[in-house]
Amino acid sequence: MAQGPTITTIAERAGVSIASVSRVLNGLPTRQETVRKVMAAAEELGYVRNAVARSLKSRRTHQVAFAMADVGNPAYLAMLREIQPVLKAAGYRLVLHSTGAVVADEIDVLHSLGERYVDGMIMVPLRVTEAHLQMLGAARAPVVVIGSVPEGTPVDNVRADSRTGVRLAVDHLHALGRCRIALVNGPTDTVPGAARGAAYREALAELGLPYDEELVEIGDFYRAEGGRAVAALLNRVSDVDALMCANDLIALGALDVLRAAGKRVPEDVAVVGMDDTDLAAASWPSLTSVSLGSAERGRVAAELLLDRLQDGEHEPRVVTVPPRLVVRASTTPEPPAVRDVTGAAGQAATQSRSTEGGGTS
Amino acid sequence: MAQGPTITTIAERAGVSIASVSRVLNGLPTRQETVRKVMAAAEELGYVRNAVARSLKSRRTHQVAFAMADVGNPAYLAMLREIQPVLKAAGYRLVLHSTGAVVADEIDVLHSLGERYVDGMIMVPLRVTEAHLQMLGAARAPVVVIGSVPEGTPVDNVRADSRTGVRLAVDHLHALGRCRIALVNGPTDTVPGAARGAAYREALAELGLPYDEELVEIGDFYRAEGGRAVAALLNRVSDVDALMCANDLIALGALDVLRAAGKRVPEDVAVVGMDDTDLAAASWPSLTSVSLGSAERGRVAAELLLDRLQDGEHEPRVVTVPPRLVVRASTTPEPPAVRDVTGAAGQAATQSRSTEGGGTS
DNA sequence: CGAAACACCGTAAACGTTTACAGATCCTTG
DNA sequence: CAAGGATCTGTAAACGTTTACGGTGTTTCG
Numbered sequence: 001m002a003q004g005p006t007i008t009t010i011a012e013r014a015g016v017s018i019a020s021v022s023r024v025l026n027g028l029p030t031r032q033e034t035v036r037k038v039m040a041a042a043e044e045l046g047y048v049r050n051a052v053a054r055s056l057k058s059r060r061t062h063q064v065a066f067a068m069a070d071v072g073n074p075a076y077l078a079m080l081r082e083i084q085p086v087l088k089a090a091g092y093r094l095v096l097h098s099t100g101a102v103v104a105d106e107i108d109v110l111h112s113l114g115e116r117y118v119d120g121m122i123m124v125p126l127r128v129t130e131a132h133l134q135m136l137g138a139a140r141a142p143v144v145v146i147g148s149v150p151e152g153t154p155v156d157n158v159r160a161d162s163r164t165g166v167r168l169a170v171d172h173l174h175a176l177g178r179c180r181i182a183l184v185n186g187p188t189d190t191v192p193g194a195a196r197g198a199a200y201r202e203a204l205a206e207l208g209l210p211y212d213e214e215l216v217e218i219g220d221f222y223r224a225e226g227g228r229a230v231a232a233l234l235n236r237v238s239d240v241d242a243l244m245c246a247n248d249l250i251a252l253g254a255l256d257v258l259r260a261a262g263k264r265v266p267e268d269v270a271v272v273g274m275d276d277t278d279l280a281a282a283s284w285p286s287l288t289s290v291s292l293g294s295a296e297r298g299r300v301a302a303e304l305l306l307d308r309l310q311d312g313e314h315e316p317r318v319v320t321v322p323p324r325l326v327v328r329a330s331t332t333p334e335p336p337a338v339r340d341v342t343g344a345a346g347q348a349a350t351q352s353r354s355t356e357g358g359g360t361s
Numbered sequence: 362m363a364q365g366p367t368i369t370t371i372a373e374r375a376g377v378s379i380a381s382v383s384r385v386l387n388g389l390p391t392r393q394e395t396v397r398k399v400m401a402a403a404e405e406l407g408y409v410r411n412a413v414a415r416s417l418k419s420r421r422t423h424q425v426a427f428a429m430a431d432v433g434n435p436a437y438l439a440m441l442r443e444i445q446p447v448l449k450a451a452g453y454r455l456v457l458h459s460t461g462a463v464v465a466d467e468i469d470v471l472h473s474l475g476e477r478y479v480d481g482m483i484m485v486p487l488r489v490t491e492a493h494l495q496m497l498g499a500a501r502a503p504v505v506v507i508g509s510v511p512e513g514t515p516v517d518n519v520r521a522d523s524r525t526g527v528r529l530a531v532d533h534l535h536a537l538g539r540c541r542i543a544l545v546n547g548p549t550d551t552v553p554g555a556a557r558g559a560a561y562r563e564a565l566a567e568l569g570l571p572y573d574e575e576l577v578e579i580g581d582f583y584r585a586e587g588g589r590a591v592a593a594l595l596n597r598v599s600d601v602d603a604l605m606c607a608n609d610l611i612a613l614g615a616l617d618v619l620r621a622a623g624k625r626v627p628e629d630v631a632v633v634g635m636d637d638t639d640l641a642a643a644s645w646p647s648l649t650s651v652s653l654g655s656a657e658r659g660r661v662a663a664e665l666l667l668d669r670l671q672d673g674e675h676e677p678r679v680v681t682v683p684p685r686l687v688v689r690a691s692t693t694p695e696p697p698a699v700r701d702v703t704g705a706a707g708q709a710a711t712q713s714r715s716t717e718g719g720g721t722s
Numbered sequence: 723c724g725a726a727a728c729a730c731c732g733t734a735a736a737c738g739t740t741t742a743c744a745g746a747t748c749c750t751t752g
Numbered sequence: 753c754a755a756g757g758a759t760c761t762g763t764a765a766a767c768g769t770t771t772a773c774g775g776t777g778t779t780t781c782g
Binding site: 088 | 365407409410411412413414416417422424431432433438441442445446449454455456457458459472473475476477478499501613616620639640643644645646
């Protein structure tokens with residue numbers, strides 16, 4: 001790996017100055033003869049621009065960071081899959097930060113913006129602390145936050161609407177004649193947990209159903225925990241006829257336990273998940289799930305950031321992405337898509353459209 | 362976003378030269394008094410090192426690229442999830458390239474190595490063409506390839522062993538008494554498709570089973586396609602008692618169709634998938650699947666690259682990661698893990714251990 | 723007390739670009 | 753043919769660091 005050629009090398013070989021080389025490479029007006037010489041030299045030497053030197057001078061790295069807790073989380077993955085092509089099309093590289101569940105790491109990442117190795121950042125905070133807001137205020141580069149941030153925070157903001165999402169699900173269950181609708185939630189000190197708990201209460205109230213503490217069980221956002229929570233719930237109350245689960249993994253755990261307990265889904269108990277991940281379509285019975293529009297939030301965030309990188313100084317924007325209820329077999333015995341195999345398969349394929357290539361050998 | 366402070370700003374404020382500032386910031390021996398002044402000034406100004414300038418001078422970007430066709434593919438995702446923490450721990454950032462199914466894009470990415478915005482790269486090529494080999498030979502930075510590359514190619518190489526993987530599965534099915542074992546494959550002009558087709562043939566031969574063309578169906582690596590292929594297969598031959606599917610999505614499609622046809626799984630037909638993705642544990646019945654060790658291949662690749670970045674000039678290494686058969690309900694009626702709900706849930710949670718947080722609100 | 727040894731620090735060059743400015747070359751025109 | 757303008761090109765500075773080198777001031781020792 002010998003020292004690669006630089007514009008100086010080219011300049012010498014072409015017998016011109018480095019300024020001319022630079023001009024040719026950037027397509028600035030130059031005499032044909034010079035262009036030819038420079039191009040020839042560059043070609044022969046296999047010259048490639050040094051991105052680092054470029055960035056230093058131009059103060060643009062053409063890199064954007066995406067920071068979230070864990071790429072393995074289907075919701076974040078869905079965002080990533082939309083963000084990536086949008087950025088790529090605009091000529092930006094994507095730097096990935098998987099911060100883990102540690103809030104301090106998120107702050108670190110925000111701080112590292114000062115190193116100027118990226119032009120901007122899209123972040124999905126686990127929770128929004130005072131420290132976050134402070135760093136966001138002082139950020140050295142534009143940040144777009146996915147997840148709600150208080151009014152007045154000087155960043156673009158893309159929000160989900162889990163309130164409406166939960167209402168859609170509860171309304172759906174109620175319309176199917178269910179009245180003992182339980183909530184299986186994750187920890188209420190997380191942003192999604194809190195939002196979903198509150199939304200559940202509101203949705204019941206709007207329908208005139210009583211809020212029964214017995215019907216709320218709190219576990220964690222995992223399958224095993226979800227299962228345990230549901231088991232506890234079933235032990236306590238016997239007449240549950242629907243489960244609103246705070247995410248798809250919890251719902252899968254619920255299916256496990258219901259099956260073991262001999263309850264039929266959806267005849268005895270209807271189940272709704274949340275996030276509409278690939279798992280929802282894969283499970284059996286397939287899972288009715290509330291999509292909070294992760295993919296779309298990702299796309300919107302990327303677009304907001306690009307806008308900001310281009311023009312810079314407009315007011316912070318807030319976009320809320322509406323939720324969508326995807327009805328499958330776990331709430332209605334014969335969802336249209338499941339009767340026709342082709343249709344069902346077609347739908348599933350669309351959902352995981354680019355889950356392609358069978359791995360590698 | 363005012364112009365941030367530089368070492369020059371600090372130097373002025375602390376009343377020393379930029380050389381001293383640099384020395385202090387890099388922990389080189391300096392008088393206590395100077396250290397104090399510089400640190401104080403840096404603190405007050407909220408100074409953060411400029412990574413670009415650093416990289417230019419030091420010729421190290423502390424960035425590594427990971428390039429594959431699509432992050433949405435569970436196999437690649439599994440790699441990514443292992444690569445990320447390894448690199449992070451070593452102080453490297455991760456630049457993600459999702460090239461899509463276009464081979465030319467992979468070549469582009471290799472070419473862009475010359476821009477020197479990363480110190481090295483991990484790549485999972487869709488297929489390995491002449492152009493790939495040529496670029497790999499001339500690469501301006503170390504590359505680790507996941508997927509087989511011919512002997513003599515000057516890069517570190519991490520391989521799966523789908524041959525052994527298929528054999529594990531076929532042996533398992535045969536041991537369960539199945540003799541009409543069909544193969545549902547993806548396109549045979551892809552690397553994995555070809556390897557799996559050949560491996561299937563070999564495995565049958567080793568067991569003394571006849572190779573029956575009727576039992577091989579070729580579709581694509583998607584769920585819908587898998588379903589269609591299996592439907593065609595069932596139409597043609599009636600006595601199939603086991604399906605070896607070339608990936609998990611195909612296997613899910615198979616489950617759809619078998620259910621619709623009124624066949625019981627595994628009593629009438631046993632089904633095996635490949636890649637052991639999250640979907641395998643989520644489906645019902647849960648899917649026996651051959652893990653080709655994507656996660657481990659990712660980890661190994663990252664480690665090989667780090668080694669190479671540190672010492673540089675040793676011989677290219679080749680590591681082959683062994684496959685593993687994960688037995689679940691789709692081949693044996695009562696797999697141990699499924700009878701005990703807690704156990705089943707626990708296992709699933711382990712598989713998707715950090716599929717956490719319920720999304721965001 | 724002078725010189726040698728040492729510790730610390732500042733000057734300046736370098737990394738590979740882009741670009742303002744001024745100088746050189748060419749063409750046009752009176 | 754001289755002058756003027758229009759083009760093109762080269763010199764040099766800048767981006768924000770790191771680091772080799774030499775200079776200063778202090779200490780130590782003969």
